[in-house]
Amino acid sequence: MYPPKPNEYYPSPGPAMPPPPMGAANQYYPPAPNTLAVTQEPQPWSTGLCDCTDDCGNCCMTCFCPCITFGRIAEIVDQGATSCGTSGALYALLEYFTCCHWIYSCCYRSKMRAQLHLAERPCNDCLVHCCCESCALCQEYRELKNRGFDMTIGWHANMARRGMIVPPVMQGSMMR
Template sequence: MYPKAADEAAGGPRAPAAGIPLSAGGGGGGGGYYQAVGVGDATAAFAVQAAAQAPAAAWSTGLCNCCDDCGNCCVTCLCPCITFGRVAEIVDRGSTSCGTSGALYALVMLLTGCQCVFSCFYRAKMRAQYGLRESPCADCCVHCCCQYCALCQEYRELKKRGFDMNIGWHANMERQGRTAAATMPPHMHPGMTR
């Protein structure tokens, strides 16, 4: 099963590998062999698979809990592109600005009227980042039926996770860095030694 050259180079016959065959390895001369995963590697692979299948977390507020933040609710009803821009900047981790995302949302809304399709992608991206449940139904259905409620829920979720939605991604990261530095104890130098 294993090439003879490997046995001779190792100084005698090798013990068979324990584990699961992964892929066919190829030597230069036709007689391929399988590389096996050790027991420790198989356990680690199982742990990664179990973590991927972990149940998703619930949203911190319900879809129709707009009364929790009346200010944002009013802004979203009057100009949803502002709320969308703020959410998109945080979800994109600062790669697009609030103004750019909001303007793009307004443009899609004015030209096609299908802004719900555009914004549902951000809901899906946010759910993936924070491990949130797809509830109460699919992301596209939520945004097509309750566009404003969905935007408000996403805004509230990010706010409950510690983001100041008015200052954007970069200022939030700077503030978190300053807070972490302020809470760390001072570094003490050792006293005099002989």
């Protein structure tokens, strides 16, 4: 019959943090209490490292001209920021002049794994690319293909096919 005590149903919040001092715009502030960080468990690859013959066309292309396979992977992983031709040409130059092309492709494997939440299997990304470059490229190509990408048309055409709006690529200054 009597109204409930004010704090019985609605407990008061904890002590508030004092306001930041003036001029402390770049100072670190701890996250608010009761916030949870969302983490996702790494998923397995859809195909194994040595399943190259699952896609014989890509296997042959990667064997004879890995720069094309790498360029296609890099364009999708970079979400169209770099073209297939640019990435493939840089890969070919690194392969021809330094034989350290696997370091470049290893970086893209790591980036792809982070984007798609894939497990680092069968071993470290750099070791996979150093020892089995062709197999690693084939596996990455198959993974993107199995996730619905048409690897031959590039990032922008894939997004157009899915009906997503893609921002236009910014050109350099206008020239007359």
